[in-house]
Amino acid sequence: MFRSRVLLFFSGVCLNDWKILFDKELLQQCFKSVMNRKRALISDTFKVNKRRVGNEKQFGAVNNGEAGPLDVKATLQDLMTLFPRKLFNDALPQIVLKHQLYSIHNDRTQVDRQLSDLREQGELLMFQLGFDAEAFGLVFAADYKAKVLAGEEGRGTRGTVDKFLEKVLPSCKDLSFNKEKMLKEFLFTDSEITQLVKSGVLTVRDAGSWWLSIPNSGRFTKYLIQGRKAVLGMVKKSKYNEVLKAELEERQTNSQVKFQIKYHIHDIIGAELVECIPTTSGTVLRCVDY
Amino acid sequence: MLGFLTARQAGLDDPLRLRRAESTRRVLNLELNHDRDVDRIHNNGINTIDIEVIEGRYMLSGGADGVIVVYDLENNSRKPQYTCKAVCTVGRSSQYVHRFSVETVQWYPHDTGMFVSSSFDKTMKVWDTETLKPAEVFQFEGNVYCHHMSPIARKHSLIAVGTKDQKVQLCDLKSGSRIQVLQGHRGEVLSVRWSPRYEHILATASTDSRVLVWDVRRASGSLFSLDQHNGDKSKASSEAVNTAHNGRVNGLCFTVDGLYLLTTGTDDRMRLWNSANGKNTLVNYGKVSNESRKGLKITVSRSCSPEFVFVPCGSSVAVYTLHTGELVTMLRGHYNNVDCCQFHPDYQELYSGGKDCNILAWVPVVRPPDVEEEGTAAKGGSQATVNPAFEDAWSSDED
Numbered sequence: 001m002f003r004s005r006v007l008l009f010f011s012g013v014c015l016n017d018w019k020i021l022f023d024k025e026l027l028q029q030c031f032k033s034v035m036n037r038k039r040a041l042i043s044d045t046f047k048v049n050k051r052r053v054g055n056e057k058q059f060g061a062v063n064n065g066e067a068g069p070l071d072v073k074a075t076l077q078d079l080m081t082l083f084p085r086k087l088f089n090d091a092l093p094q095i096v097l098k099h100q101l102y103s104i105h106n107d108r109t110q111v112d113r114q115l116s117d118l119r120e121q122g123e124l125l126m127f128q129l130g131f132d133a134e135a136f137g138l139v140f141a142a143d144y145k146a147k148v149l150a151g152e153e154g155r156g157t158r159g160t161v162d163k164f165l166e167k168v169l170p171s172c173k174d175l176s177f178n179k180e181k182m183l184k185e186f187l188f189t190d191s192e193i194t195q196l197v198k199s200g201v202l203t204v205r206d207a208g209s210w211w212l213s214i215p216n217s218g219r220f221t222k223y224l225i226q227g228r229k230a231v232l233g234m235v236k237k238s239k240y241n242e243v244l245k246a247e248l249e250e251r252q253t254n255s256q257v258k259f260q261i262k263y264h265i266h267d268i269i270g271a272e273l274v275e276c277i278p279t280t281s282g283t284v285l286r287c288v289d290y
Numbered sequence: 291m292l293g294f295l296t297a298r299q300a301g302l303d304d305p306l307r308l309r310r311a312e313s314t315r316r317v318l319n320l321e322l323n324h325d326r327d328v329d330r331i332h333n334n335g336i337n338t339i340d341i342e343v344i345e346g347r348y349m350l351s352g353g354a355d356g357v358i359v360v361y362d363l364e365n366n367s368r369k370p371q372y373t374c375k376a377v378c379t380v381g382r383s384s385q386y387v388h389r390f391s392v393e394t395v396q397w398y399p400h401d402t403g404m405f406v407s408s409s410f411d412k413t414m415k416v417w418d419t420e421t422l423k424p425a426e427v428f429q430f431e432g433n434v435y436c437h438h439m440s441p442i443a444r445k446h447s448l449i450a451v452g453t454k455d456q457k458v459q460l461c462d463l464k465s466g467s468r469i470q471v472l473q474g475h476r477g478e479v480l481s482v483r484w485s486p487r488y489e490h491i492l493a494t495a496s497t498d499s500r501v502l503v504w505d506v507r508r509a510s511g512s513l514f515s516l517d518q519h520n521g522d523k524s525k526a527s528s529e530a531v532n533t534a535h536n537g538r539v540n541g542l543c544f545t546v547d548g549l550y551l552l553t554t555g556t557d558d559r560m561r562l563w564n565s566a567n568g569k570n571t572l573v574n575y576g577k578v579s580n581e582s583r584k585g586l587k588i589t590v591s592r593s594c595s596p597e598f599v600f601v602p603c604g605s606s607v608a609v610y611t612l613h614t615g616e617l618v619t620m621l622r623g624h625y626n627n628v629d630c631c632q633f634h635p636d637y638q639e640l641y642s643g644g645k646d647c648n649i650l651a652w653v654p655v656v657r658p659p660d661v662e663e664e665g666t667a668a669k670g671g672s673q674a675t676v677n678p679a680f681e682d683a684w685s686s687d688e689d
Contacts, residue, residue, distance in 0.1 A: 108574035109615045133536055133557075174522070272577040 099270030178209035242286035316654035336643030352392030440484035452479030487548025495539035587630035602628035
């Protein structure tokens with residue numbers, strides 16, 4: 001009984017992957033890589049043992065631990081290129097979801113800290129997207145301002161929106177505003193607040209308070225949820241509910257998926273809707289059934 | 291390793307440094323060992339285990355059938371194969387046994403002559419270990435989810451009890467009466483914990499998504515409530531303001547020095563709080579899956595650097611680094627949901643119990659012998675240090 005249990009533990013990969021791991025050497029190297037990963041953790045903390053060459057190499061898995069310092073801004077810019085601008089006729093700024101960053105960088109706490117630094121500096125804006133308490137959208141501030149003002153061309157509400165962008169955004173880094181703040185601190189009148197809601201910069205949160213939002217982002221949210229469901233369905237329908245990440249990236253998407261599939265893959269990995277398992281043939285995404 | 295020893299000998303290093311390095315190495319190498327087993331007495335799931343703090347020798351476990359078992363963890367036989375035997379049991383045949391499932395057990399912090407158990411039969415019993423008879427029975431109006439006695443208290447001997455009722459009751463062991471009631475929660479109290487640093491600070495977690503911290507000497511209400519957004523009202527929707535989690539809070543654990551408090555909730559999140567001012571340290575552990583309707587027992591390592599937290603996650607135990615939130619490993623071995631885990635600080639072992647009626651002992655792996663000691667290398671295989679568990683017993687020789 002114990003031997004099978006120990007083997008179960010050390011496999012690291014579920015028994016379903018026996019067909020990849022039937023080779024004895026690969027199996028032993030896989031076990032060693034599990035142990036070596038832990039030994040590598042000790043040498044980081046205490047720098048006792050000399051780094052053995054090849055200690056860090058995990059068989060086949062993509063090495064996510066970059067040698068250089070964590071650069072969240074560069075990753076953000078890379079992810080922004082995945083956003084389809086043509087789909088929305090260039091009316092929306094490029095939006096990246098906060099949890100998509102978690103799929104690229106391992107250390108979530110560091111990612112959070114750098115994001116809050118960028119927000120303090122005023123370069124990045126964060127929005128509560130509404131469909132999930134934990135889903136936050138990130139937009140570069142310059143992008144946001146440009147698109148909102150472009151959308152307001154020739155409309156009566158332009159002046160108020162301008163005033164809002166100039167006064168409120170640089171000083172206040174919150175995600176939502178309530179009535180007293182708007183009236184007392186920023187001296188907006190009720191009718192101006194109504195204009196802001198009409199233009200889409202504010203959305204109603206509950207009586208007397210509003211979320212900061214991106215105008216015309218309703219379609220974005222709709223396509224995101226649709227596409228997420230479709231990609232998750234693709235993983236679920238695969239044999240054993242798992243699929244190689246590289247293979248999923250190559251797959252043809254149906255009409256439900258409007259964004260690039262890589263965008264959705266980062267989304268489902270970061271939101272932990274699928275489990276990321278390193279194997280000898282690459283990273284495998286397995287559906288987490290709850 | 292030898293470097294650490296020489297540095298300690300020469301006085302270059304603090305003795306604590308060697309101890310911490312070795313403890314951390316042992317915790318990182320936890321695994322199931324076929325030499326160590328715990329006697330299987332329970333017929334239903336195991337809800338709670340507790341290891342006594344004085345010697346670390348005896349372990350209590352409480353099960354879903356109301357049975358309480360005391361195990362002896364020490365290995366007095368000369369052989370490495372050892373089963374932790376049950377020393378005594380409060381079984382179904384005893385006339386004092388709990389009628390329904392035992393939710394929490396705890397040894398009396400100052401000696402093993404006494405232990406306290408609380409159960410869904412709405413009672414909390416203080417047992418005498420010698421005779422296995424309850425010396426005191428406290429009756430409550432609702433199911434008792436948890437209780438805790440302060441491990442460092444000298445001035446009081448209060449047991450904090452969390453029940454289905456919204457009030458946290460404090461029972462006094464010396465007088466046998468319920469002397470204080472803490473009001474402030476709006477839902478069932480799922481977990482209570484005394485601080486290991488100050489004997490009058492108590493933290494309670496409830497289904498109303500809030501965690502309150504109390505000073506029991508004060509006449510007025512709680513000291514503060516833990517807020518996951520640190521007072522930033524804009525982040526949450528308006529109902530979720532001033533809550534610790536977006537769902538029920540069912541796990542509470544102080545770190546050993548009492549400076550930090552860990553909470554887990556059914557929103558699949560675990561949060562680390564500064565226990566002095568109640569601020570969320572915003573360490574992101576990712577999704578810590580949590581589906582427990584009752585309390586979840588999490589535990590923290592001791593005297594390691596970095597500290598680790600062990601959380602039962604489904605049918606495995608997840609090990610996270612405390613301050614960076616990194617998932618170190620998942621300890622897989624149980625066949626069903628894991629309900630509780632307890633860390634043995636002296637031997638760096640982890641005991642976990644779950645619905646599959648097993649208590650598993652996770653023991654650090656012994657260092658493999660050095661290659662020079664093996665003599666000539668074995669035929670064919672390149673690894674002279676292969677653990678017998680890895681020995682290939684299934685593939686044929688014609689490779």
